[in-house]
Amino acid sequence: MVEFDRSAFISKFQEEATDLLQRLNEGIINLEADPANRPIIDQWLRDAHTLKGSSRMVGLMEISDIAHRMEDIMVKVREGMIPYTADMSDTFFEALDTVVFLTENAGKDAAAEADLEGVTGRLVAMANSDAPVPEPGAAVAAEVAAAEAAAEAAALDEEAEDAEADEHDDEGQDVDDGAPSGPKRAQREETLKSKTQATVRIRTSQVDRLLNLVSEVVISQIKAEQRARDLRSVSGMGADIHNLWGRIKTMLGMLPADEQGAFLDDIRLLDDLFGDQRRALVALAKEYADDMSRTSTVVADLQEHAMELRMLPVSTVFTTFPRAMRDLAKQYKKDVELIIEGGDTELDKKVLEEINDPLIHIMRNAVDHGIEPEADRVAAGKPAKGTIKLVARQEGDHIVIEISDDGAGIDPERVRSAAVRKGYITESEAKSLSDREASYLIFEKGFSTAAIITELSGRGVGMDVVREFVVERLKGSLDVDSVLGQGSTFRLTIPLTLAIIRALLLRVSGQTFALPTSSIEETLRVEPSEVIKVEGREVIRRQMRTIPLVQLRDILGLDPVSAPENKIPIATLGFSGHRLGLIVDEFVGEQQIVIKTLGSHLKRVDNVAGVTILGAGEVVPILNVPDLMANGRQMTGMRSRRAGSTVKEQEGGPRRVLICEDSFTTRELERSIFEAAGYIVETATDGAQGLAKLREGLSPDAVVTDVQMPNMTGFELTRAIKADDMLSSIPVIIVTSLERDEEKAEGINAGADAYITKSVFNQDTLLDTVERLIS
Amino acid sequence: MTEAGPTTRFHADQDRAILRRRAESLAQAGEETIAIETVGLLLFRLGEEWYAVPIERVREIYNEYAVTRVPRVPDFVLGVVNVRGEIVSVTDIATLMRVPSRTEIDLSDERPPAIIVANDTCSSAIVVDEIGDIVDVPRDSIEPPLSTLDKSQVEYIAGSVFIEGRLIGIVNLEKALEPVGENT
Structure with a gap:
C-alpha cells in the first residue's frame, strides 16, 4: 500500500480553513451581541465540526483537538447547560488565533511555539464550568454525537443545494433521520441558503484571458455595426440605380420597335434582375441591422458580466473588522462599537486586496485619536461607548468608503500651531488657512498632532503614508471632514476597478x-x-x-x-x-x-x-x-547644463545650498532649480529659522535668501551671517523683488555677495551666480 | 448482478483503451528505431540571407497589423500590436541581429510579414522580409554557428544548417526574446 500523502492536501486545507476561521471569528462576535441566537450557534458548530474533520484528514491533530474542545463548549451553550459569557469570547478568540497560527505553519514543526497546553487547559476549564451536571462525560458525548449528526446532515444539504432542485428532495430524505425535527431543519436550511452561495474558484489569469477575448468581441461588434451602416448606404445606392434604370428603360421604350427587337429580351431580363437585386439588398440590409441590434445588446451584457467576474463584495474584507476593532478597543482601553453598512458593495478583487491595510489604519487612528476616554465622553454629554461607523457605497464609477467616529474631532488650532512649530507653514500662512484646509495638514509628510508617541506613531506610519498609498496604489483619494467635539469622517474614494x-x-x-x-x-x-x-x-x-x-x-x-x-x-x-x-x-x-x-x-x-x-x-x-x-x-x-553651467560631481561631493524664503511657491521653485542642477537643498521659512539651522552646524556652500520675511528679514540674516566668524565665509545671495537702488545698496551694505532682483531672476542667472561665488 | 453491470462495462472499455494505447506505443517505438530525430524549422528571409526559427516556437504568422509605436524603447522594438486582445511587441529582428543590407521598414506603408514567436516567458512578433517553407532537418545536421560571425551577432544564432546549398542561421530565441527594460 502506498502511504496517503497528506502534504499535497495541506494547501487545500489552508484555503478552506481560512474561510472557516473567518466565519468562526465572526460567529463569536455575533454571539457576544446575541448570546442566545440559535442559528448562529448551529452555523458555528457546523464550521467547527468541518474544521475538526478536515484538520484530522491532513494529520493536523492539534487543530482537530482544539476544534473538538470548542465544539464541546458550544454544544453545552446551545443546550443551556452553561451560559455564554464575555470571558468565553476571549478564550475562543485565543483558541482561534492558535488555530490560525497552526494552520499557517501547517507542515512545519510549529506546534511547540504555540501555547497548546494553556489553550486546551482553558478550554477544558470552560467546558467543565457546568459542575452541577451529574454525568458530564456521557451527556457531552451524546451531545457531540447529536451535533455531529446535525452537522453532517447540513453538509449534505449544502451539497444537495448545488445539485438539481428535484434531486434535492430525494437527497434530503436520505439524511432526514439523522437530523432534528422537520420544521426546525427547514428553518435552518433557509438561513443557510441566504448565507452560502455556490462558488467556483478560478485563477485570475483565466479571468483576464476571458476579459481579453470579450473586449475583442466588443471591438468586432463595433466594426460589424459599421458594416451594417455601410450596407444600408449600398442599398441606398441600389435605389438610385433603379431610378436611373427606370428612366433609361422609358427612353428605350420610345425607340422604333424594329430597333428594340434585338435587345428587348435582355432589357426585360435586366429589369427583373435590377428589381430582384434591389429588393434583396433592402431585405439584407434590414435583416443585418436587426441582427446587429440584437447582438449588440448581448455583447453589451457579455461585457458587463465579464467585468463583474472580478468583482467581490467588500464584505470579504469587512468581515475581519469586528474582530480587529475588538482588539483595537482593548489595546487602547476604550469601549467602541463598530457599525458596518454596505458590505454588499462590489469592488475589483485587486483593489480589495489593497484596501485592508489603509482601512485598518484609519480605524486605528479613530480609536486612538478620535474616540475620547470614557470620562471625557460622559463629561461632554456623549454616550460612554464610542461608535465607529464604516459605510461603503457606490457612486458612479467610484466606491466611497467612509469611516466616521463620534469622537473629539480634529482641532484646527492644534493642527495649525503644530504645523507652524514643525515648519510646514509660516504663522501668516496658518492664519490664512480655513479650518478645513488646516485639518488637511494631517496628511503632510511626517505630520502627527499626537502629543505623546503612541503605538500608532511608534509604528512609523502616519496619515500621510495612508493617503499616499491610496493615491498611488489605488488611484483614489482620501479626504477628511471634522467637527470639533463631534467627530471626524475619513472619506476614501477609489475607482471600482484598477483595470x-x-x-x-x-x-x-x-x-x-x-x-x-x-x-x-x-x-x-x-x-x-x-x-x-x-x-x-x-x-x-x-x-x-x-x-x-x-x-x-x-x-x-x-x-x-x-x-x-x-x-x-x-x-x-x-x-x-x-x-x-x-x-x-x-x-x-x-x-x-x-x-x-x-x-x-x-x-x-x-x-x-x-x-x-x-x-x-x-x-x-x-x-x-x-x-x-x-x-x-x-x-x-x-x-541649463547644456547652457554652460556645470555644477555636479566636483571634488567634495554634491554642493549644498540653504534657501530662506517665506513663500511656498518661490521656495519650491528655487528648490527644483537647484535640485535639478545636482545640489542638496535645505530650506527655511524665515531668516530666524535659517540662522538657527546655520548655527546648528548646517554648513551650506551658499545661502539664498528673500528679503521680506517674518521674524527676521533677509538683510538682518545677511548681517548676522557676516558678523558670525564661523559663518561669514558662506556666500549670501539675496533674491528679491525690491529693485530700487537704495535697497540694492542696503543689501550690499549688509554684506550680501550678490543681489538678484526677481525681474531678472531666472534659473541660469541664479545658478551662474551661485556657481561663481562658490568657486 | 444488475448493480455490477455498469462497472463491468467500464472495466471492459478501460481494458480496450489500455490495449489500444499499448499497441500504438509499440508501433511508434518500431518507427523510432528507423526514423532519424528531426527538427521542424520555419525559414524566413532578412535582406539577402535566410534564417529559421524552430516551428515549435511559432505561434502564428501575422500579416495584417497596425503597429503602435512606443516611445523611448530600444531601436529593435518597433512597437506593439493587438493580437485578439493580447498585446504583443513587434521586434525588428534584423536590427537586433545586425543583419546587413536591410532596407528600413516603413510600417505606415506596406507591412512586411511577421512571425509571432514565443518562449516560455514571453512572446513577440518578429518582422521579416519574406516567409519561406517549413522544413524538417535531422537534429545532428545542425552545426554550431559560423566562427566568422562577430561576437555581437553570434549570441543570437543557436546554430546553422545547410539546406539546398544555402546556409541557414537558426535564431536563438532565448536570447532574442530577452525581456526589455527589466532592470531599469
Missing part, C-alpha cells in the same frame, strides 16, 4: 496617448503670450503658482510636427507635491479606458504605464505620470 480608469486622450507628434485623469490638475489652452519664457525655460502662472512647462514630445523623444495652433493646449500634472505643465499638440477627449500591460516582452518602458485598446481596435499607450514628472523635471535641469 479601468478615466483618461484624457491627447495627441503629440501625430500619435495618440492616454493620460490618467486622476493626476491631471487642469487642462488649459493658453495664449502664447501667457507663457513666460526665461532663457529657454518656460513657465506659466496659475492661481498664484508658477508651473514649469515641458513639451511632452521632448520627454517622449518624438519629432515635432507642424506649427502649433493659436492657443497652446497644456495639461498640468500634480504629483507628490510637484507641478508640471505638459505642452501637447491637441486634446482629443476624456473617456474610460481598460488598462493592459505592454505584453510579456516589454517589461518596463520609461514613461509608459501600459496600453489601452480603443473602441475601433486602435492601441494607445498610457503615460506613466511619476516617470513624466521625474523626466520632465530633469529635462529642465539638463537644459
Whole structure:
C-alpha cells in the first residue's frame, strides 16, 4: 500500500480553513451581541465540526483537538447547560488565533511555539464550568454525537443545494433521520441558503484571458455595426440605380420597335434582375441591422458580466473588522462599537486586496485619536461607548468608503500651531488657512498632532503614508471632514476597478496617448503670450503658482510636427507635491479606458504605464505620470547644463545650498532649480529659522535668501551671517523683488555677495551666480 | 448482478483503451528505431540571407497589423500590436541581429510579414522580409554557428544548417526574446 500523502492536501486545507476561521471569528462576535441566537450557534458548530474533520484528514491533530474542545463548549451553550459569557469570547478568540497560527505553519514543526497546553487547559476549564451536571462525560458525548449528526446532515444539504432542485428532495430524505425535527431543519436550511452561495474558484489569469477575448468581441461588434451602416448606404445606392434604370428603360421604350427587337429580351431580363437585386439588398440590409441590434445588446451584457467576474463584495474584507476593532478597543482601553453598512458593495478583487491595510489604519487612528476616554465622553454629554461607523457605497464609477467616529474631532488650532512649530507653514500662512484646509495638514509628510508617541506613531506610519498609498496604489483619494467635539469622517474614494480608469486622450507628434485623469490638475489652452519664457525655460502662472512647462514630445523623444495652433493646449500634472505643465499638440477627449500591460516582452518602458485598446481596435499607450514628472523635471535641469553651467560631481561631493524664503511657491521653485542642477537643498521659512539651522552646524556652500520675511528679514540674516566668524565665509545671495537702488545698496551694505532682483531672476542667472561665488 | 453491470462495462472499455494505447506505443517505438530525430524549422528571409526559427516556437504568422509605436524603447522594438486582445511587441529582428543590407521598414506603408514567436516567458512578433517553407532537418545536421560571425551577432544564432546549398542561421530565441527594460 502506498502511504496517503497528506502534504499535497495541506494547501487545500489552508484555503478552506481560512474561510472557516473567518466565519468562526465572526460567529463569536455575533454571539457576544446575541448570546442566545440559535442559528448562529448551529452555523458555528457546523464550521467547527468541518474544521475538526478536515484538520484530522491532513494529520493536523492539534487543530482537530482544539476544534473538538470548542465544539464541546458550544454544544453545552446551545443546550443551556452553561451560559455564554464575555470571558468565553476571549478564550475562543485565543483558541482561534492558535488555530490560525497552526494552520499557517501547517507542515512545519510549529506546534511547540504555540501555547497548546494553556489553550486546551482553558478550554477544558470552560467546558467543565457546568459542575452541577451529574454525568458530564456521557451527556457531552451524546451531545457531540447529536451535533455531529446535525452537522453532517447540513453538509449534505449544502451539497444537495448545488445539485438539481428535484434531486434535492430525494437527497434530503436520505439524511432526514439523522437530523432534528422537520420544521426546525427547514428553518435552518433557509438561513443557510441566504448565507452560502455556490462558488467556483478560478485563477485570475483565466479571468483576464476571458476579459481579453470579450473586449475583442466588443471591438468586432463595433466594426460589424459599421458594416451594417455601410450596407444600408449600398442599398441606398441600389435605389438610385433603379431610378436611373427606370428612366433609361422609358427612353428605350420610345425607340422604333424594329430597333428594340434585338435587345428587348435582355432589357426585360435586366429589369427583373435590377428589381430582384434591389429588393434583396433592402431585405439584407434590414435583416443585418436587426441582427446587429440584437447582438449588440448581448455583447453589451457579455461585457458587463465579464467585468463583474472580478468583482467581490467588500464584505470579504469587512468581515475581519469586528474582530480587529475588538482588539483595537482593548489595546487602547476604550469601549467602541463598530457599525458596518454596505458590505454588499462590489469592488475589483485587486483593489480589495489593497484596501485592508489603509482601512485598518484609519480605524486605528479613530480609536486612538478620535474616540475620547470614557470620562471625557460622559463629561461632554456623549454616550460612554464610542461608535465607529464604516459605510461603503457606490457612486458612479467610484466606491466611497467612509469611516466616521463620534469622537473629539480634529482641532484646527492644534493642527495649525503644530504645523507652524514643525515648519510646514509660516504663522501668516496658518492664519490664512480655513479650518478645513488646516485639518488637511494631517496628511503632510511626517505630520502627527499626537502629543505623546503612541503605538500608532511608534509604528512609523502616519496619515500621510495612508493617503499616499491610496493615491498611488489605488488611484483614489482620501479626504477628511471634522467637527470639533463631534467627530471626524475619513472619506476614501477609489475607482471600482484598477483595470479601468478615466483618461484624457491627447495627441503629440501625430500619435495618440492616454493620460490618467486622476493626476491631471487642469487642462488649459493658453495664449502664447501667457507663457513666460526665461532663457529657454518656460513657465506659466496659475492661481498664484508658477508651473514649469515641458513639451511632452521632448520627454517622449518624438519629432515635432507642424506649427502649433493659436492657443497652446497644456495639461498640468500634480504629483507628490510637484507641478508640471505638459505642452501637447491637441486634446482629443476624456473617456474610460481598460488598462493592459505592454505584453510579456516589454517589461518596463520609461514613461509608459501600459496600453489601452480603443473602441475601433486602435492601441494607445498610457503615460506613466511619476516617470513624466521625474523626466520632465530633469529635462529642465539638463537644459541649463547644456547652457554652460556645470555644477555636479566636483571634488567634495554634491554642493549644498540653504534657501530662506517665506513663500511656498518661490521656495519650491528655487528648490527644483537647484535640485535639478545636482545640489542638496535645505530650506527655511524665515531668516530666524535659517540662522538657527546655520548655527546648528548646517554648513551650506551658499545661502539664498528673500528679503521680506517674518521674524527676521533677509538683510538682518545677511548681517548676522557676516558678523558670525564661523559663518561669514558662506556666500549670501539675496533674491528679491525690491529693485530700487537704495535697497540694492542696503543689501550690499549688509554684506550680501550678490543681489538678484526677481525681474531678472531666472534659473541660469541664479545658478551662474551661485556657481561663481562658490568657486 | 444488475448493480455490477455498469462497472463491468467500464472495466471492459478501460481494458480496450489500455490495449489500444499499448499497441500504438509499440508501433511508434518500431518507427523510432528507423526514423532519424528531426527538427521542424520555419525559414524566413532578412535582406539577402535566410534564417529559421524552430516551428515549435511559432505561434502564428501575422500579416495584417497596425503597429503602435512606443516611445523611448530600444531601436529593435518597433512597437506593439493587438493580437485578439493580447498585446504583443513587434521586434525588428534584423536590427537586433545586425543583419546587413536591410532596407528600413516603413510600417505606415506596406507591412512586411511577421512571425509571432514565443518562449516560455514571453512572446513577440518578429518582422521579416519574406516567409519561406517549413522544413524538417535531422537534429545532428545542425552545426554550431559560423566562427566568422562577430561576437555581437553570434549570441543570437543557436546554430546553422545547410539546406539546398544555402546556409541557414537558426535564431536563438532565448536570447532574442530577452525581456526589455527589466532592470531599469
